[in-house]
Amino acid sequence: MKKTLYKGRIILLLVLLTGCSLPGLASTTKDTIEIGALGTSESQIIAEILSIMIERETDADTDLVTHLGSSIVQHQGMTRGDLDITSTRYTGTDLSGALGMDPITDSDKALNIVEREFQERFDQTWANTYGFENSYSVAVTKEFAEKNNIETVSDLEPYADELRFGVDNAWINREGDGYDGFQETYFSFGEVYPMNVGLVYQAAASGYMDVVLAYSSDGRIKEFDLKVLEDDGRFFPPYDASPVIANEVLEKYPEIKDITERLAGQISTENMQELNYNADVELMNPRKVAIQFLENHNYFEDIEKGGN
Amino acid sequence: MDTLDQFINYFSQNSGYIWVQFYRHFLMAVYGVLFAAIISIPLGILIAKYGKLSSWVLALGSIIQTIPALGAMAVIMIVMGLGTNTVIVTLMLYSILPITQNTYVGMKDVDKTVVESGFASGMTRFQLLRMVELPLAVSVIMAGLRTALVIGIGIAAIGAFVGAGGLGAIILTGTNATDGTPIILAGAIPTALMAIIADLIMGWIERKLQPVKSSKPRTA
Numbered sequence: 190m191k192k193t194l195y196k197g198r199i200i201l202l203l204v205l206l207t208g209c210s211l212p213g214l215a216s217t218t219k220d221t222i223e224i225g226a227l228g229t230s231e232s233q234i235i236a237e238i239l240s241i242m243i244e245r246e247t248d249a250d251t252d253l254v255t256h257l258g259s260s261i262v263q264h265q266g267m268t269r270g271d272l273d274i275t276s277t278r279y280t281g282t283d284l285s286g287a288l289g290m291d292p293i294t295d296s297d298k299a300l301n302i303v304e305r306e307f308q309e310r311f312d313q314t315w316a317n318t319y320g321f322e323n324s325y326s327v328a329v330t331k332e333f334a335e336k337n338n339i340e341t342v343s344d345l346e347p348y349a350d351e352l353r354f355g356v357d358n359a360w361i362n363r364e365g366d367g368y369d370g371f372q373e374t375y376f377s378f379g380e381v382y383p384m385n386v387g388l389v390y391q392a393a394a395s396g397y398m399d400v401v402l403a404y405s406s407d408g409r410i411k412e413f414d415l416k417v418l419e420d421d422g423r424f425f426p427p428y429d430a431s432p433v434i435a436n437e438v439l440e441k442y443p444e445i446k447d448i449t450e451r452l453a454g455q456i457s458t459e460n461m462q463e464l465n466y467n468a469d470v471e472l473m474n475p476r477k478v479a480i481q482f483l484e485n486h487n488y489f490e491d492i493e494k495g496g497n
Numbered sequence: 498m499d500t501l502d503q504f505i506n507y508f509s510q511n512s513g514y515i516w517v518q519f520y521r522h523f524l525m526a527v528y529g530v531l532f533a534a535i536i537s538i539p540l541g542i543l544i545a546k547y548g549k550l551s552s553w554v555l556a557l558g559s560i561i562q563t564i565p566a567l568g569a570m571a572v573i574m575i576v577m578g579l580g581t582n583t584v585i586v587t588l589m590l591y592s593i594l595p596i597t598q599n600t601y602v603g604m605k606d607v608d609k610t611v612v613e614s615g616f617a618s619g620m621t622r623f624q625l626l627r628m629v630e631l632p633l634a635v636s637v638i639m640a641g642l643r644t645a646l647v648i649g650i651g652i653a654a655i656g657a658f659v660g661a662g663g664l665g666a667i668i669l670t671g672t673n674a675t676d677g678t679p680i681i682l683a684g685a686i687p688t689a690l691m692a693i694i695a696d697l698i699m700g701w702i703e704r705k706l707q708p709v710k711s712s713k714p715r716t717a
Contacts, residue, residue, distance in 0.1 A: 214521060214524055214525065214528075214581045223580075225579075225660065228669055228670075228673060229673060230670070230673060230674070233670075253662075254579055254580060254660035254662075255657075255660065255662065255666055256657045256658065256660065256666055256669045256670075257579070257660055258658065262579075266578070266579050266660070269578050269579075270578075271578040271579040271580060271660075272579065387675075409675060412675070468674070469673065469674045469675050470674070470675050470676075472503065472507055472674055472676075472677070472679060472680055473510075474510070474511045474514055475670075476514065477510070477511075
């Protein structure tokens with residue numbers, strides 16, 4: 190058609206411009222490693238840490254795909270090949286999510302299973318954990334803990350009848366690791382108040398609640414000076430965080446394996462709380478948080494020397 | 498006042514990051530509109546010539562317009578995967594109606610007597626289109642591109658949900674923080690500014706292309 194000919198010049202130009210990938214936007218060339226992250230600060234900080242380390246030590250470029258909705262989206266992105274690495278994957282979540290298996294309360298066992306299954310089923314490597322976990326955990330104010338000498342969840346039992354327990358709306362009716370299960374393993378609280386999970390920290394700090402169910406790596410545990418109690422009854426499934434890497438990428442850049450090995454066990458839950466605090470409360474950019482953390486730890490270069 | 502201080506602080510500390518996302522956001526919107534234009538302008542010309550098609554094509558465009566952008570994006574994500582391409586395809590879908598409709602209206606509004614006199618002077622259909630109809634319709638077509646771009650900048654903000662980044666990612670980060678208002682503003686204000694500036698610039702181009710001024714002495 191003639192009118193299309195008229196547009197021919199423009200179209201040709203555009204096709205030339207956009208031949209393989211759109212200029213200016215994250216070019217997904219073969220040398221770009223796509224790192225996926227959830228919407229949480231934690232996930233983004235870790236993704237930035239990986240990105241900085243990889244760009245520093247390999248000749249690959251990295252590109253962050255952030256604010257993914259859930260671990261399932263991350264998993265699908267990995268299996269489709271849109272993502273090469275996902276920064277934070279939690280053992281408990283992916284055991285039941287991506288793998289469709291029953292939850293396991295032993296963290297080493299859970300880690301072994303996801304490592305094996307991801308290798309076999311998806312050709313992906315579930316690397317060793319960073320050292321922190323982001324699980325449901327029972328928290329009280331430090332003041333209360335010190336006064337009554339409380340370290341573990343079981344220590345609360347003598348006081349339980351008089352305590353107000355503030356929990357996540359979604360948790361109270363959860364099967365398995367919800368309140369029903371909690372009562373079976375531990376005990377019942379005097380009264381339970383379901384609320385938006387973001388409110389529990391402040392509720393505990395301001396004294397409206399005596400005990401709350403918190404996310405263990407949330408920076409607000411630190412902000413509101415709460416103490417996380419040890420889950421001595423091993424009730425909550427483990428949510429140890431690890432990166433997952435496509436084997437294809439590992440073959441191409443063996444350095445990444447080295448990076449994840451050096452990071453393994455280096456970021457404790459307390460460290461993570463601090464980093465999350467910087468992002469969630471101090472409103473620092475995740476990339477800045479990551480740079481600061483890596484500089485403080487000398488990019489974990491000393492670990493490399495020790496390891497090799 | 499505190500929020501304002503924090504906002505200025507956040508903005509100055511992360512200006513590089515905000516700029517990168519701004520640029521990315523803008524490019525996504527522009528590509529979406531450009532690709533839509535490649536399809537929609539010929540389509541608009543076509544339905545202006547063959548009137549029977551017009552109601553069908555415009556109805557289809559309107560139907561696409563009623564689908565919530567987030568839903569459309571989620572469906573397209575299943576096919577296209579994560580990232581900017583999904584956003585660009587979504588933006589393209591939403592740009593088809595304004596551009597096609599404006600092209601159609603612009604072509605229809607061309608004075609028939611002008612076309613006929615051109616025809617009488619021995620111009621071919623292609624010459625008529627290129628030298629008479631399109632120049633007369635171009636400002637209306639530009640108005641369509643302008644609408645599409647402004648809508649596109651708004652829709653690109655939810656591209657963050659499919660991992661495309663952009664200023665929407667900054668807004669989402671703000672919603673996760675304890676008192677994230679400064680971060681939300683750092684994402685929302687540039688988005689709004691971008692839409693306003695795009696609207697002003699496209700409006701200026703549109704006026705520049707307005708044929709009436711220059712052709713008036715000739716037609717009078």
